[in-house]
Amino acid sequence: MAESAVDGGNVSGGLVDRPAGSRAVPLILGGEAVSSGNRLLGVAGVGAMLALWVVSAQLGIVDPEVLPGPRATAEDFWQLATDGFQRVTLWEHLAMSLMRMALGLGLGGVAGVVAGLAIGSSRTIRSIVQPAFGFFRLVPVLGLLPLIFVRFGPGSMRLVSLLAVTTFFIVAIAVRDHVAGRGPMPGSSADRVDLRTVRQALPATFLALRVAAAVNWNVLVAGELISFQKGLGAMIWTARTFFQYGFVLVAIFALVGVSALVDFALRRLGDWLAG
Amino acid sequence: MLFIIWLLSEALGIADPTFFPGPIETIQGGWELATDGFQRVTLAEHVFASLRRILIGFGIGVVVGVPVGLAMGLNNTLRAIFDPLIELFRPVPPLAFIPLLILWFGIGETPAVVMLFFAAFFIMVIAARAGVTGVRLSKVHAAYSLGASKQQILRNVILPNALPEIFVGMRVAIGVCWGTLVAAELVGAQTGLGAMIWTARTFFRNELVVFGIIIIGVIGVILDLIMRKAEERFIPWRGRG
Numbered sequence: 001m002a003e004s005a006v007d008g009g010n011v012s013g014g015l016v017d018r019p020a021g022s023r024a025v026p027l028i029l030g031g032e033a034v035s036s037g038n039r040l041l042g043v044a045g046v047g048a049m050l051a052l053w054v055v056s057a058q059l060g061i062v063d064p065e066v067l068p069g070p071r072a073t074a075e076d077f078w079q080l081a082t083d084g085f086q087r088v089t090l091w092e093h094l095a096m097s098l099m100r101m102a103l104g105l106g107l108g109g110v111a112g113v114v115a116g117l118a119i120g121s122s123r124t125i126r127s128i129v130q131p132a133f134g135f136f137r138l139v140p141v142l143g144l145l146p147l148i149f150v151r152f153g154p155g156s157m158r159l160v161s162l163l164a165v166t167t168f169f170i171v172a173i174a175v176r177d178h179v180a181g182r183g184p185m186p187g188s189s190a191d192r193v194d195l196r197t198v199r200q201a202l203p204a205t206f207l208a209l210r211v212a213a214a215v216n217w218n219v220l221v222a223g224e225l226i227s228f229q230k231g232l233g234a235m236i237w238t239a240r241t242f243f244q245y246g247f248v249l250v251a252i253f254a255l256v257g258v259s260a261l262v263d264f265a266l267r268r269l270g271d272w273l274a275g
Numbered sequence: 276m277l278f279i280i281w282l283l284s285e286a287l288g289i290a291d292p293t294f295f296p297g298p299i300e301t302i303q304g305g306w307e308l309a310t311d312g313f314q315r316v317t318l319a320e321h322v323f324a325s326l327r328r329i330l331i332g333f334g335i336g337v338v339v340g341v342p343v344g345l346a347m348g349l350n351n352t353l354r355a356i357f358d359p360l361i362e363l364f365r366p367v368p369p370l371a372f373i374p375l376l377i378l379w380f381g382i383g384e385t386p387a388v389v390m391l392f393f394a395a396f397f398i399m400v401i402a403a404r405a406g407v408t409g410v411r412l413s414k415v416h417a418a419y420s421l422g423a424s425k426q427q428i429l430r431n432v433i434l435p436n437a438l439p440e441i442f443v444g445m446r447v448a449i450g451v452c453w454g455t456l457v458a459a460e461l462v463g464a465q466t467g468l469g470a471m472i473w474t475a476r477t478f479f480r481n482e483l484v485v486f487g488i489i490i491i492g493v494i495g496v497i498l499d500l501i502m503r504k505a506e507e508r509f510i511p512w513r514g515r516g
Contacts, residue, residue, distance in 0.1 A: 045355075045356040045357060049360060143454050146487065147488060217368050218451070221371055255367050
């Protein structure tokens, strides 16, 4: 393989890369080794930002038409949570986005693990598939988004399949690297793939899934924004057409929360499965 | 191989051409676009409009993001204050901000460029910060013991060690920016490749949609290759730290 071990790579721009062990991973998942400094200062920073928002809205420094204040946003949130907007509640949008995300991660993840194991353990398969992988790793995922306009199957499935393709490549590469890098195991031939192999590949798989989820939020929101009625992206766009900017803020906060939640869930699930 | 399957499916009439255009039809459409243009705008103009946006947005993002990231890496207080803020906003897809940006900056070039700036900014801050904090302390101490001044350490030890991370960040950022830009052009622009695809789609010109996707992919690959070459040229010491 031409890629060097230190190659950071294009995890989120390209479809394919080597997430595990790549230096690009922290750029996608954010720093986990952060909080080395004073946590209080961090809380103060976020607090100052919030205070600025509250004060500027209260004193009327910022035109509520330009940036809805905290109170207006909270009221919008309440309306979305109870009555909904255009007869769709926030929870329905959230559930729709989450379902698409889960399907994309699930389908792409399973296919990716199978493909990664096959490519990693068989020289023949690797030599056939490698050139195509090498090209697709550089294609920006979001560039493929217009494919959802080309009809092949029902609308929602087109977006899900795009999410699944992203996931597939990221997971397949991670598992391939894990299997290929493991070297011949004592007492078994290098080509043998069994349950233990799958189990050992679990940490790499779930790290790859977390990267895929982070990348896929971009794809999901963009896709929902351009061609769907439900989902957080769709909610943002409908809100815009009705000049309901408070709803846009609610959607942004919801995205912050839900992406953190999915990341946390994947991390816990991975830890739990790997024992 | 994929191309051959695609070609065969058209030749044998397996795929319905109105739903999924074949390669010959796509190439014809592409030729028409390149020479006459579609809706009186040629391919070159669309490509130029897209490239201009990404170069401005990405450029400013790098120029502003790297110093902020370096400062955060060098100063514990700054890092403690800004890390949570950055972590809070980083995971939000840049496209989610586009309605607010259009509200603030009006319709036109600015909202897309500002969005690309933010997309690149967050990635570059994290990359530059990671670059600084990744410098091995033993090197800094070695330089100090050789009598280096603070400025010399920054220029000759920390910066060279952080540059590889910064270039990784630039590669990730330009990929994200390119994809995000295309998506943004789909919903709100008159020119650019995304806008071209959107118009083609409303006229049921699927072959132009597919052609556009291929061009977007090729440009994405080229942008990445440029970043890679720049990395090889400007920091030959990469990976030997």
